[in-house]
Amino acid sequence: xxxxxxxxxxxxxxxxxxxxxxxxxxxxxxxxxxxxxxxxxxxxxxxxxxxxxxxxxxxxxxxxxxxxxxxxxxxxxxxxxxxxxxxxxxxxxxxxxxxxxxxxxxxxxxxxxxxxxxxxxxxxxxxxxxxxxxxxxxxxxxxxxxxxx
Numbered sequence: 001x002x003x004x005x006x007x008x009x010x011x012x013x014x015x016x017x018x019x020x021x022x023x024x025x026x027x028x029x030x031x032x033x034x035x036x037x038x039x040x041x042x043x044x045x046x047x048x049x050x051x052x053x054x055x056x057x058x059x060x061x062x063x064x065x066x067x068x069x070x071x072x073x074x075x076x077x078x079x080x081x082x083x084x085x086x087x088x089x090x091x092x093x094x095x096x097x098x099x100x101x102x103x104x105x106x107x108x109x110x111x112x113x114x115x116x117x118x119x120x121x122x123x124x125x126x127x128x129x130x131x132x133x134x135x136x137x138x139x140x141x142x143x144x145x146x147x148x149x
Contacts, residue, residue: 004112004113005107005108005109005110005111005112006107006108006111006112006118006121006122006125007105007106007107007108008105008106008125008126008129008130009103009104009105009106010103010104010106010129010130010133010134010137011098011101011102011103011104012101012102012104012134012137012138013100013101013102013138014102014137014138015065015102016065016066016095016096016097016102017064017065018102018137019065019095019102019104019137020064020065020066020068020093020095021065022133022136022137022142023068023093023104023106023133023137024038024039024068025038025039025136025142026038026045027144028136028142028144029128029132029133029135029136029142029143029144030047030128030132030133030144030145031047031049031144031145032144032145032146032147033047033048033049033145033147033148034046034047037059038059039059039062040059040062041059041060041061041062042058042059042060043058043059044056044057044058044059044073045057045059049145050148051078052077052078052079053075053076053077053078054075054076055072055074055075055076055086056072056073056074056075057070057071057072057073057091058070058071058073059071060090065095066094066095066096067092067093067094067095068092068093069090069091069092069093070090070091070092071088071089071090072086072087072088072089072090072091073087073088074087075087075089077117079117079120080116080117081116082116085115085116085117086110086111086115086117086121088110089108089109089110089111090107090108090109090110091106091107091108091109092105092106092107092108092109093105093106094107104129104133104137106125106129106133108121108122108125111125128144131143132144
């Protein structure tokens with residue numbers, strides 16, 4: 001992992017298993033515009049936001065309740081010069097016990113400051129992880145992007 005990769009961490013009172021189950025409930029904290037399985041090794045799922053962001057993600061590691069790795073096998077942005085920016089990057093969720101709490105670390109390996117999408121993507125991930133995922137873990141209700149229409 002490059003030290004410039006985007007990373008954010010939350011600390012919750014819930015168990016690592018509860019946190020693990022929540023971040024694998026992708027429709028509950030990121031977006032309801034997800035097609036495919038989000039909680040099984042080697043499965044692929046698709047995400048889209050309007051016509052501005054479309055991607056396909058493959059789950060390449062699934063180790064309950066410690067770690068999940070997503071590989072962005074295909075990515076399209078309509079707002080960057082390199083329309084495929086972020087293709088081949090990894091999104092990593094890790095849990096660890098810290099005192100009597102659970103630390104959840106989110107890292108987007110390859111999302112680095114020199115990319116055109118860095119500001120937009122890092123701000124979006126911060127909001128989704130720090131607020132929506134945090135709330136899903138702690139209250140059972142996240143605030144994902146709703147289905148279009």
